Every structure is written in structure tokens, then in C-alpha cells.
Amino acid sequence: MPSQYVIHLAVMILFFAYLGAAWNILGGYAGQFSFGHAAFFGLGAYTSTLLHIHYGVSPWIGMALGGLAGVLLGLGSGFLSFRYGLRGPYFALVMLAFAEMLRLLFETWMSRSYPLGLPIPLKGTSLLDFQFRDKGHYFYIILVMLIAVTWLCHRLARSRVGAYWMAIRDNEEAAQALGIDAFAYKLLAMAISAFLTALGGTFYAQYFLTLEVNELFGVQISVEILLSAIIGGAGTVFGPLVGAVALQLLSEVTRVYVRAFSGFDLMVYGGVLILVIIFLPQGLLEGMRRPYRAMARALST
Amino acid sequence: MLILQALLSGLLNGGIYSLVAVGLTLIFGVMRIINFAHGSLMMLGMYVSYWLFVLWGVDPYLALIASGSVLFAVGVLIEAVLVSPVLEAPEHDQLLLTLGISLVIENLALFLWKADPRTVTVPYLAVAPMVGGIMISSPRVIAFVVSLALTAVLYVFLKRTDLGKAIRAVSQDREGALTVGINMRRIYALAFGIGCACVGVAGGLVVPFYAVDPYVGGVFVITAFVVVVLGGMGNFGGALLAALIVGLAESVAAVFIPAAMKQVVMYTIFVVVLLFRPQGLFGARRA
Amino acid sequence: MALLELAGVSRSFGGVRAVNALSFAVPEGEIVGLIGPNGSGKTTVFNLISGVFLPNQGTLTFAGASLIGRKPHEICRLGIGRTFQIVQPFNSLTVLENVRVGAFRTIGDPDRAAHEADAVLRLVGLSHKREALPPSLTIADRKRLELARALATRPRLLLLDEVMAGLRPAETLEMLELARRIHASGVTLLVIEHVMRAVMSLSHRILVLHHGEKLAEGTPQEVSRDPEVIRAYLGEEYRPA
Numbered sequence: 001m002p003s004q005y006v007i008h009l010a011v012m013i014l015f016f017a018y019l020g021a022a023w024n025i026l027g028g029y030a031g032q033f034s035f036g037h038a039a040f041f042g043l044g045a046y047t048s049t050l051l052h053i054h055y056g057v058s059p060w061i062g063m064a065l066g067g068l069a070g071v072l073l074g075l076g077s078g079f080l081s082f083r084y085g086l087r088g089p090y091f092a093l094v095m096l097a098f099a100e101m102l103r104l105l106f107e108t109w110m111s112r113s114y115p116l117g118l119p120i121p122l123k124g125t126s127l128l129d130f131q132f133r134d135k136g137h138y139f140y141i142i143l144v145m146l147i148a149v150t151w152l153c154h155r156l157a158r159s160r161v162g163a164y165w166m167a168i169r170d171n172e173e174a175a176q177a178l179g180i181d182a183f184a185y186k187l188l189a190m191a192i193s194a195f196l197t198a199l200g201g202t203f204y205a206q207y208f209l210t211l212e213v214n215e216l217f218g219v220q221i222s223v224e225i226l227l228s229a230i231i232g233g234a235g236t237v238f239g240p241l242v243g244a245v246a247l248q249l250l251s252e253v254t255r256v257y258v259r260a261f262s263g264f265d266l267m268v269y270g271g272v273l274i275l276v277i278i279f280l281p282q283g284l285l286e287g288m289r290r291p292y293r294a295m296a297r298a299l300s301t
Numbered sequence: 302m303l304i305l306q307a308l309l310s311g312l313l314n315g316g317i318y319s320l321v322a323v324g325l326t327l328i329f330g331v332m333r334i335i336n337f338a339h340g341s342l343m344m345l346g347m348y349v350s351y352w353l354f355v356l357w358g359v360d361p362y363l364a365l366i367a368s369g370s371v372l373f374a375v376g377v378l379i380e381a382v383l384v385s386p387v388l389e390a391p392e393h394d395q396l397l398l399t400l401g402i403s404l405v406i407e408n409l410a411l412f413l414w415k416a417d418p419r420t421v422t423v424p425y426l427a428v429a430p431m432v433g434g435i436m437i438s439s440p441r442v443i444a445f446v447v448s449l450a451l452t453a454v455l456y457v458f459l460k461r462t463d464l465g466k467a468i469r470a471v472s473q474d475r476e477g478a479l480t481v482g483i484n485m486r487r488i489y490a491l492a493f494g495i496g497c498a499c500v501g502v503a504g505g506l507v508v509p510f511y512a513v514d515p516y517v518g519g520v521f522v523i524t525a526f527v528v529v530v531l532g533g534m535g536n537f538g539g540a541l542l543a544a545l546i547v548g549l550a551e552s553v554a555a556v557f558i559p560a561a562m563k564q565v566v567m568y569t570i571f572v573v574v575l576l577f578r579p580q581g582l583f584g585a586r587r588a
Numbered sequence: 589m590a591l592l593e594l595a596g597v598s599r600s601f602g603g604v605r606a607v608n609a610l611s612f613a614v615p616e617g618e619i620v621g622l623i624g625p626n627g628s629g630k631t632t633v634f635n636l637i638s639g640v641f642l643p644n645q646g647t648l649t650f651a652g653a654s655l656i657g658r659k660p661h662e663i664c665r666l667g668i669g670r671t672f673q674i675v676q677p678f679n680s681l682t683v684l685e686n687v688r689v690g691a692f693r694t695i696g697d698p699d700r701a702a703h704e705a706d707a708v709l710r711l712v713g714l715s716h717k718r719e720a721l722p723p724s725l726t727i728a729d730r731k732r733l734e735l736a737r738a739l740a741t742r743p744r745l746l747l748l749d750e751v752m753a754g755l756r757p758a759e760t761l762e763m764l765e766l767a768r769r770i771h772a773s774g775v776t777l778l779v780i781e782h783v784m785r786a787v788m789s790l791s792h793r794i795l796v797l798h799h800g801e802k803l804a805e806g807t808p809q810e811v812s813r814d815p816e817v818i819r820a821y822l823g824e825e826y827r828p829a
Contacts, residue, residue, distance in 0.1 A: 033393040033396070033397075035396075035400075080572075084576040084579075086576065086579075088392040088393055088396075089396040092393060093526065094571075094576070097571050098568075098572070101565050101568045101569065101572075104568075107561060108561045158698055159698055160692045160696055160701070163681075163685065163692055163698075164689065166678065166685075167689045170679055170680055173640075173660075173676060174672065174676035174677070176659070176660040176661045177638060177664060177669075177670050177672070177676075177738070178661075178664060178669075178693060178737060178738070179741055180661050180689075181659075181661045181662075219519075230397060235680075262411070262416075263407070263411040263412070266407075266408045267408035267411075267412065269401075270400075270401040270403070270404025270408065272401075273398075273401035277387060277394050278387060278398070281390060281394055
């Protein structure tokens with residue numbers, strides 16, 4: 001029986017792989033880099049938690065409703081951004097601004113309505129209430145979520161939708177000339193990505209059973225969401241998983257060997273991000289494939 | 302009277318914003334790079350000034366020379382080692398790179414100097430003269446004057462000197478600049494260095510009245526982004542004017558709305574301008 | 589009735605008239621060449637037809653339906669395909685995947701779309717490069733890819749923007765041959781071309797643009813004898829030795 005520590009580490013790896021995969025649909029496949037996925041994440045967490053506290057709605061149902069709230073937010077922010085032709089870094093920054101606006105609004109709201117923090121009722125272990133004493137249950141839940149999203153990505157990547165997203169990513173003008181409604185397909189990517197990210201928010205809320213506005217809506221979570229996808233390989237099915245494994249293990253190792261201080265893992269992430277962008281802009285997965293391909297070529301000639 | 306006080310402090314803040322934003326807009330104009338690390342670099346400038354004062358008692362205004370030069374050097378170094386390899390990469394890679402740089406700088410600062418806010422008390426600046434019932438904070442006035450003076454110097458440098466003209470040529474027409482034999486590598490390094498020096502000096506200027514901590518840059522960088530977008534990305538004069546407008550609007554708004562909402566207003570301006578007037582308030586609409 | 593019809597179409601940019609009161613028709617089954625000096629408005633005409641720009645005045649109709657106000661992707665779905673003067677491949681997709689994006693317009697199933705894309709690649713002679721990435725292709729092959737991708741959307745009318753520019757003589761001949769084959773398969777062509785001999789031999793009719801206006805229209809023979817055309821345009825290239 002693995003220790004709770006190992007299980008926690010595994011949960012975190014799968015969790016960030018899941019979030020990275022959710023981001024990857026919009027950022028990797030459709031090529032629209034969002035720096036503000038915290039908006040969907042936080043919205044999902046607060047939707048299910050507030051519904052649970054006030055109306056006794058099971059967090060499972062709250063999760064779905066949070067996902068829908070994410071879709072609405074995604075469609076709203078996507079409509080504005082794409083309708084007015086925001087691309088590249090401008091889109092990234094506008095998404096960041098949306099997330100920050102939400103963070104400030106929730107901060108004001110929460111400090112007024114719940115000055116002592118959100119009173120999440122603790123039920124011990126209760127399937128209906130999405131609460132478990134044993135972290136192992138969370139492991140299986142996030143594993144299923146990750147498998148589902150990976151399967152979805154795999155299916156989408158091979159379908160017409162995926163091909164259209166990649167065409168838009170590579171060259172929007174040419175994509176439109178081939179009959180692709182770029183605006184609609186970008187909105188679709190946004191909606192799916194936002195939905196899945198919001199589900200991740202509920203998982204996070206149920207796993208830690210405390211909600212802190214700055215953690216849920218902050219720039220840091222936006223960055224961590226995109227990091228595993230970018231580092232592993234944006235626009236690939238398994239990139240987010242590879243990235244999450246690499247990042248979480250790296251941050252654990254450094255936490256053990258270096259005197260811990262808050263923010264150290266972020267510094268490491270920053271360093272890895274810089275190295276990957278400069279040396280392996282396609283991500284670790286592609287970096288691992290490259291020597292393999294070179295070998296295959298060498299063997300075949 | 303409250304409004305008058307707000308107008309004054311808004312105008313003074315606007316001066317600082319102009320120096321921060323001018324650095325950001327210069328880097329964008331020349332290299333087409335949105336420098337996400339701009340705020341972290343300002344924080345670095347603040348710490349340079351802070352430590353010179355605390356360790357050796359260097360006058361903060363003398364320390365400006367140090368914070369400006371240190372940040373210039375840091376900028377040139379960052380450009381040469383990290384930015385130049387990705388100049389031809391997709392735009393979002395460049396944004397991610399500067400994000401990585403800011404993560405490293407911020408958390409390194411956290412490691413070295415801890416999260417506590419640190420303040421500098423300069424005895425001769427403590428007196429705040431009252432003029433007609435309005436309190437005039439002398440470090441803010443000095444910051445305002447120096448910022449505007451430096452912005453003006455930079456403007457003249459870009460307009461009049463050969464080097465400045467070369468920088469402008471690159472920002473207006475890359476290919477054209479290449480054909481007339483301008484050394485791009487040098488111009489890029491210079492632009493990045495100057496942009497960082499601006500923010501280094503700005504950091505030094507605010508130290509006498511603004512507590513420094515590893516995350517302080519975030520406060521300024523958002524404002525700087527709003528200013529740059531409002532003034533038109535890469536538009537030097539626009540940034541100056543927009544800085545004053547933002548400074549004024551922000552302090553006047555603070556009289557009426559809570560502080561958290563003030564930032565929401567800031568972000569709203571940012572989003573609205575990017576969506577509806579991406580060329581800024583003063584630019585002509587592109588065809 | 590003509591397949592494509594422009595009537596009194598004008599478009600200006602910042603006070604400059606790029607296209608002025610232009611009227612012409614492309615009958616179904618023809619190859620029409622659009623020629624004119626640099627800056628005469630040829631590519632603007634393509635961009636007006638394909639919905640990139642809105643005209644300030646005039647009407648554009650395709651198979652009886654107005655094109656005004658339709659977005660580029662809607663115009664493609666009506667049956668107008670186009671290539672770009674500067675090729676615009678999807679650089680991270682293989683040649684086959686590039687063409688499959690076009691095939692997906694009419695075929696939803698990925699495998700059948702790939703099958704269709706393969707057929708188009710055979711037609712344009714790019715089958716041997718199906719797994720290559722566009723940046724590794726020669727100019728001629730990139731132009732073929734551009735054409736194949738547009739063709740895979742199964743257009744009734746194909747707008748070709750300088751697909752022969754920058755090609756070597758042998759490649760130009762191959763491209764000419766390819767254009768004829770595409771035409772023979774039932775696609776109407778509107779062709780912008782700078783390579784004069786090629787466009788003259790390919791087109792049934794030629795339209796000469798000058799400063800955004802129609803200078804002349806007729807068979808290649810008529811146009812090449814038109815004194816105005818010779819003065820304004822052909823004269824520069826066909827100056828008697």
C-alpha cells in the first residue's frame with residue numbers, strides 16, 4: 001500500500017496532466033494561447049462549492065454546472081476576443097486580464113460574504129458529497145478524468161475538428177479560404193477547454209476542501225496549467241502528461257534536496273520554461289522523439 | 302480639496318508610469334516583443350537602490366545611476382543570452398520566455414530577500430510641505446520630474462542622434478533598416494537594455510515612497526501594459542500621454558471606488574482598448 | 589448565364605482606388621486570364637471575390653447568389669476555391685494533411701477525406717511527397733500543394749494567383765499542363781499570371797487591368813493586338829528589340 005505522500009504526488013501529476021490537456025485543446029491544437037485559464041478553474045471550484053454550501057447540491061452535479069458556467073464564460077470571453085481579431089500575445093494577455101478581473105471580484109465578494117473563509121461541511125468519506133479520507137479515491141477519480149480527456153484529445157486530433165483547429169493554428173487566412181469558419185471553431189475549442197478546466201476546479205476544491213481566491217484565480221495557476229502542456233509538447237496527445245510528470249517530479253526532487261521556500265518550484269518552472277522555449281520549442285515529447293527518429297534514419301540508410 | 306489632492310498625486314504617479322511604459326513600448330516597438338518580465342525588472346531596480354541605501358547609505362537619487370546601469374547591463378545580457386535565440390520564434394514563445402524570466406527573477410528575489418516589504422526612510426524627504434491645503438510629497442515630485450526629464454532625454458536621443466535614428470528605423474521598418482546596413486543585433490541589445498534601464502531608474506525613483514517586495518513589479522507592470530496599449534503599442538509619445546491620463550484617472554477613481562475595484566477598472570480599460578482600439582487612443586486606424 | 593459576374597465593383601484603400609467600376613463575367617467552363625502591371629489591382633479583385641475585402645460599390649454574383657457580405661469560408665462553401673500569391677501552407681501538417689483539410693469541406697470521415705486527398709495529390713503529382721512537411725518542399729511543389737489544397741474543396745470556380753511565378757521553364761510547362769487537366773475535369777478557372785506566354789496559351793479569354801480599371805477584354809489574340817494594351821502593359825515587356 002503506497003504512502004499518502006506518494007499518492008498525493010501521483011494525484012498532483014495526473015491533476016496537472018489533466019489541466020494541461022484541457023488547456024492543450026485551445027492552446028495546443030487550436031493555437032490560441034490563454035494566459036487566463038485560472039478564470040475557468042476558479043469558476044468551476046466556486047460554482048460547485050457555493051452550490052453545495054447553500055443548496056446542498058452534490059459536488060458531482062455542481063461539477064457539471066461549474067463546467068457549464070465555464071462554457072458560458074469561455075464563450076463570452078472568446079466571442080469578444082475572436083470577434084475583434086485578437087491573436088497571439090494579445091489574446092493571451094486579454095485572457096489574463098479576464099482572469100484577474102474575476103479574481104478581484106471574487107476577492108471582494110468573498111471577503112464581504114465569508115470573512116472567515118468558506119464553511120465547507122466536512123463529511124469524512126461520502127461518495128455523494130465527493131469527499132474521501134483516503135487520497136486513493138481521488139487518485140482513481142483524477143485518473144478517470146485524465147483518461148477521458150486524453151481519449152477525447154486523441155479522437156479530436158484525428159477528426160475533422162482537430163484538423164480544422166490545427167489549420168487555423170498554422171494559418172488562419174488559408175484555413176478560411178478552405179471553407180473553415182475559424183471564429184466558430186475557435187469558440188468550440190474555447191468551450192471544450194473551459195468546460196474541462198472548470199471540472200478540474202471542482203476536483204481541486206474537493207481534494208483540498210479549502211478555497212482561497214488567490215490560489216484559484218491567480219496568475220500562478222494560469223501559468224501552471226499551461227506549463228505542463230508547453231513543456232511536454234503543445235498540440236500533442238501525451239505532451240501534457242509528459243510535462244506534468246517532468247514538472248511535478250522536478251519540483252518534488254528540488255523540494256527535498258534544496259532548503260524549501262515558497263516559490264522555489266516556480267523558479268524551477270521558470271528556468272525549465274526558458275530552457276524548453278530556447279532549446280526544445282516543440283516540447284519534451286518531441287525532444288525525446290528526435291534522437292529516436294535520427295536513429296531510425298541512420299538505420300534505414 | 303480631496304479631488305485636487307487626487308489630481309496632484311495622479312499626475313505625479315503618471316510621471317512614473319510614463320518612464321515604466323516608455324521602456325516597455327520601446328522594447329515592443331523595436332523588437333515586437335511583449336516583455337512580461339518588465340515588472341520583475343523594475344522590482345530588481347528597486348532592490349538595487351534599497352540595498353545601496355541600507356548597506357552603504359548611498360543616497361537614493363545617487364543610486365539611480367547604479368540601478369539604471371545595473372538594469373541596462375541585465376537587459377543587454379538577457380537579450381543576448383535568452384531573447385535573441387527566439388526572435389524568429391512564434392510570438393507566443395517570446396511571451397512565454399519573458400514569463401519564464403519573470404518567474405525566475407521574482408522567485409529568486411523571494412529566495413534572497415524574503416517576502417517582507419522593505420522601506421527606505423530618507424530624512425531630508427520626510428518633510429511634506431503643504432501648499433494651499435494640499436500635501437506635496439517631495440519624493441513623488443522628484444520622481445515625477447526626473448521621470449519626465451528622462452523620458453524627454455530619451456525622446457531627444459531617439460529623434461536626434463544617429464544611434465537613436467537607427468533604433469527608430471528598426472522599429473518602423475525592419476527590412477528597410479537591414480538594407481541600409483544597420484546592425485540589428487546591436488540595436489536589439491541596445492533597445493532591450495535601454496528599456497530595462499528605464500524601469501531600473503523608475504524603480505529607484507519610487508523606493509523612497511514605495512515599499513519593495515518581490516511581487517511589487519506586478520502592480521506596476523499591469524499599469525504599464527494598460528498605458529502602452531492605451532498609447533498605442535510602440536508609440537512613444539502616446540505612452541507618455543497615456544501614462545498621465547491613467548495616473549489621473551486612477552487617483553480620481555480611487556476617491557470614489559474601493560481599491561480592488563480600481564484594478565478591475567484598469568483591466569477593463571486594457572481589455573476594451575485592445576478589443577476596440579488596438580492601435581491605441583492616438584494612432585490612426587490601420588487599413 | 590455566367591458563373592461569376594462582377595458589375596461596377598469598386599474598392600478603395602485610404603483614398604486610393606485599387607479597383608474602379610470593374611465589370612466582367614466568367615462563364616462556366618472557361619479559363620479567363622487576369623493580367624495587368626504590378627499594382628493594377630489583380631489580387632484585390634481576388635480578395636473581393638473571395639470575401640477578404642468588401643467592395644465599396646458594385647455587385648458580385650456567383651451562380652446567381654450575391655457574394656457581398658459573405659465571409660471567406662462561406663464563399664469557399666459556395667464553390668469558389670483560391671490560391672494565394674504567396675503560398676500559405678499549414679507548416680506543421682504534412683502534405684497529405686494539408687490537402688485533407690481541403691477535402692474535409694465535403695467529406696467528414698477522416699479516412700475517406702485522406703483517400704480523397706491522395707487522389708488530388710496524384711492529380712497534381714505530389715504523391716511522393718505526401719509525408720513531407722511544407723517547409724522542406726521546393727517552390728514548385730509548394731505551389732502544387734497550394735493548388736491541391738484548394739482543389740480538394742471541390743470548387744466549381746478556382747482562382748489561381750500567380751501559380752507559375754518563380755518557376756523554372758520546365759516547371760511552368762508542367763503547371764500549365766496541370767491547369768489544363770484541372771479545367772478538363774470540369775473546373776472553371778480565373779487565373780492571375782505574370783508569365784505572359786503561359787497565360788496567353790492557357791486562357792480562352794483575357795482581361796487586362798490597369799490602375800484598377802478594365803483596359804481591354806477579349807481573346808488572347810485580340811488583347812495582344814490592342815494598341816492600348818501594348819502601350820500600357822505589354823509594351824514594357826514586349827518592347828520591340
